Structures are given as structure tokens and as C-alpha cells.
Amino acid sequence: MANERELIKGEEKFWADIKGYQVATNTARILGELEELTIDEKTGKITEIIIKTDIERNVNVKGARRDGEFLIVPFGRVEKVGEFIIISG
Numbered sequence: 001m002a003n004e005r006e007l008i009k010g011e012e013k014f015w016a017d018i019k020g021y022q023v024a025t026n027t028a029r030i031l032g033e034l035e036e037l038t039i040d041e042k043t044g045k046i047t048e049i050i051i052k053t054d055i056e057r058n059v060n061v062k063g064a065r066r067d068g069e070f071l072i073v074p075f076g077r078v079e080k081v082g083e084f085i086i087i088s089g
Contacts, residue, residue, distance in 0.1 A: 013081055018085070019035075021083075022084050023051045024086055025087055026088050026089055029089065034051060055069045061087060061089055062089070
């Protein structure tokens with residue numbers, strides 16, 4: 001029988017499991033690594049993902065904004081969290 005950790009992992013992701021995940025667009029363009037999440041203090045919902053990118057790379061995503069080496073993307077753009085985090089480009 002699978003232990004509880006294995007059962008939960010397929011349904012939930014813990015921060016320790018996803019920090020540093022590669023983030024890519026749905027057209028397979030690598031954007032960088034997941035650095036942080038922005039969470040609404042009132043609702044507890046994730047509002048943005050913050051991606052650490054290579055500052056020399058010109059990466060753009062509709063609705064995202066740049067802050068130095070970080071690309072801040074609205075959470076609504078996230079399509080899937082698996083081995084990669086996929087966002088609509």
C-alpha cells in the first residue's frame with residue numbers, strides 16, 4: 001500500500017517540492033525557475049508566481065511584468081504544475 005505522502009503528492013504540491021521548478025510556456029519556451037509565490041492575505045489564494053530569469057534573456061509573457069531578473073506572472077496564467085510549471089504564453 002502506498003504511504004500517505006505518495007497519495008497526497010499527486011493531488012497537492014508542497015512549497016518545498018515546487019520551489020526551483022522550471023517554468024515554461026505552453027509553447028515549450030523555458031522562462032526560468034520558480035522563485036516565489038504572491039499570496040492574497042485575506043483570501044489565502046495565490047495571485048502571482050515570481051520566476052527568476054536570466055537577466056540577459058528577453059522573455060515576455062502576456063500580462064506579466066518585469067522587475068530586474070524576475071518575471072511576475074498572474075497565477076491565472078498557470079495551466080499545469082507537474083514536472084514543470086506550464087503557463088499560457
